[in-house]
Amino acid sequence: MAHVGASINVAPLVVSSDEAAFVFDAEAVDVVSLVIFPRSTVMLTEFKSLPPLFEESPDAVHELAIARDIYEHAVVLSVKTEDQDAFERDFFQLKPYYTDASSRLPPSPQEYPILGLNLLRLLVQNRIAEFHTELELLSSTALENTCIKHAVELEQSFMEGAYNRVLSARQTVPHETYVYFMDLLAKTVRDEIAGCSEKAYDYLSMNDARQMLMFTSDQELSEYITEVMLTEFKSLPPLFEESPDAVHELAIARDIYEHAVVLSVKTEDQDAFERDFFQLKPYYTDASSRLPPSPQEYPILGLNLLRLLVQNRIAEFHTELELLSSTALENTCIKHAVELEQSFMEGAYNRVLSARQTVPHETYVYFMDLLAKTVRDEIAGCSEKAYDYLSMNDARQMLMFTSDQELSEYITEEHPEWEMKNGVVFFQKAKESAPCKEIPSLQLINQTLSYARELERIV
Numbered sequence: 001m002a003h004v005g006a007s008i009n010v011a012p013l014v015v016s017s018d019e020a021a022f023v024f025d026a027e028a029v030d031v032v033s034l035v036i037f038p039r040s041t042v043m044l045t046e047f048k049s050l051p052p053l054f055e056e057s058p059d060a061v062h063e064l065a066i067a068r069d070i071y072e073h074a075v076v077l078s079v080k081t082e083d084q085d086a087f088e089r090d091f092f093q094l095k096p097y098y099t100d101a102s103s104r105l106p107p108s109p110q111e112y113p114i115l116g117l118n119l120l121r122l123l124v125q126n127r128i129a130e131f132h133t134e135l136e137l138l139s140s141t142a143l144e145n146t147c148i149k150h151a152v153e154l155e156q157s158f159m160e161g162a163y164n165r166v167l168s169a170r171q172t173v174p175h176e177t178y179v180y181f182m183d184l185l186a187k188t189v190r191d192e193i194a195g196c197s198e199k200a201y202d203y204l205s206m207n208d209a210r211q212m213l214m215f216t217s218d219q220e221l222s223e224y225i226t227e228v229m230l231t232e233f234k235s236l237p238p239l240f241e242e243s244p245d246a247v248h249e250l251a252i253a254r255d256i257y258e259h260a261v262v263l264s265v266k267t268e269d270q271d272a273f274e275r276d277f278f279q280l281k282p283y284y285t286d287a288s289s290r291l292p293p294s295p296q297e298y299p300i301l302g303l304n305l306l307r308l309l310v311q312n313r314i315a316e317f318h319t320e321l322e323l324l325s326s327t328a329l330e331n332t333c334i335k336h337a338v339e340l341e342q343s344f345m346e347g348a349y350n351r352v353l354s355a356r357q358t359v360p361h362e363t364y365v366y367f368m369d370l371l372a373k374t375v376r377d378e379i380a381g382c383s384e385k386a387y388d389y390l391s392m393n394d395a396r397q398m399l400m401f402t403s404d405q406e407l408s409e410y411i412t413e414e415h416p417e418w419e420m421k422n423g424v425v426f427f428q429k430a431k432e433s434a435p436c437k438e439i440p441s442l443q444l445i446n447q448t449l450s451y452a453r454e455l456e457r458i459v
Contacts, residue, residue: 051096116147254283302333
């Protein structure tokens with residue numbers, strides 16, 4: 001990868017088609033683009049043998065090869081950044097190298113994957129006429145390529161209404177770069193299925209709806225329904241447009257996001273929790289004066305505080321706390337999180353662990369278990385340094401497990417270096433730390449007194 005970047009920078013070194021294969025490396029796209037693109041535009045203006053003029057020169061083939069490699073890289077980068085306009089622009093500049101200049105260049109291993117990507121883009125954008133125009137321009141060899149056949153089969157399935165084949169094709173993409181357009185196509189297909197289902201049925205069970213839309217979980221179905229429904233509401237944040245149904249729409253949206261937050265806890269997805277809570281928060285702040293209080297508000301606000309504590313984001317914990325009203329601070333859910341943070345900061349780990357038995361809401365169990373694990377790891381680390389061994393009974397009490405089996409499972413999973421033998425837990429001693437150097441006390445005292453005298457003179 002570094003070699004290709006260097007050859008582009010320094011100049012006249014041939015960048016072969018084999019070397020150009022790095023552009024489909026997901027990690028290479030970000031790194032190499034920083035090297036190539038600030039200089040590529042300037043460099044290509046100096047090449048006279050490029051389309052549309054194709055002037056003859058001794059370096060014509062070399063220049064054409066470099067330009068093709070750069071544009072191929074640009075096309076793939078546009079997919080990675082999900083920029084369809086950039087894709088169309090870059091593909092338009094690349095296309096002559098696959099047609100007019102093809103006889104002067106060796107074949108590129110990226111040609112068919114990129115041509116297939118373009119067909120997939122046209123299908124996603126419902127530009128079917130252009131799809132078939134591009135298809136007719138391809139050679140018989142190209143039509144036999146896996147990437148091209150993938151796009152053709154998708155178009156046929158889409159036109160026949162065989163949406164199940166379109167959705168299942170997401171699992172068999174010929175290259176990872178196809179995933180972006182396949183996800184867009186899957187959304188188009190699901191929107192079509194949803195529209196037909198809405199007209200054909202008054203209601204469907206979650207299971208039937210999930211199967212019909214080919215989702216793998218209720219959470220995916222819930223997120224899709226949320227997205228579809230909320231796009232029709234104009235009174236939601238951040239615009240808050242006035243409408244006769246504004247309060248009703250705000251209430252529905254708040255209920256949906258509250259459901260999403262709780263669902264993210266049940267599925268143990270902290271990233272989803274943060275995303276859903278971020279979308280829910282304006283309904284507890286900016287829209288609070290327009291909506292009746294929600295019984296889920298304080299439990300969810302407490303959940304968020306607990307999440308920040310588990311993730312050791314203490315500064316954000318206190319920032320969120322300062323934004324709460326005095327009424328909120330008196331709520332059991334909020335007080336539970338505040339007391340936990342105080343106990344954790346004081347090192348009162350026994351109070352943190354025992355708080356697991358008195359959670360104010362069932363949804364708190366997931367984060368409390370994570371916090372308990374953090375605390376036990378801290379206790380275990382201190383015990384390992386303080387003792388050579390402990391009896392099973394003492395270790396169990398110290399780590400606040402209810403049985404020897406729980407202790408045994410914890411040691412097996414988290415501390416396999418410990419040894420359990422004859423009812424005793426033996427800690428593997430850490431490597432002896434390097435001997436501490438003697439502190440030059442007298443020298444430090446003399447320096448400090450010297451600084452004090454100098455300060456007196458200055459004053």
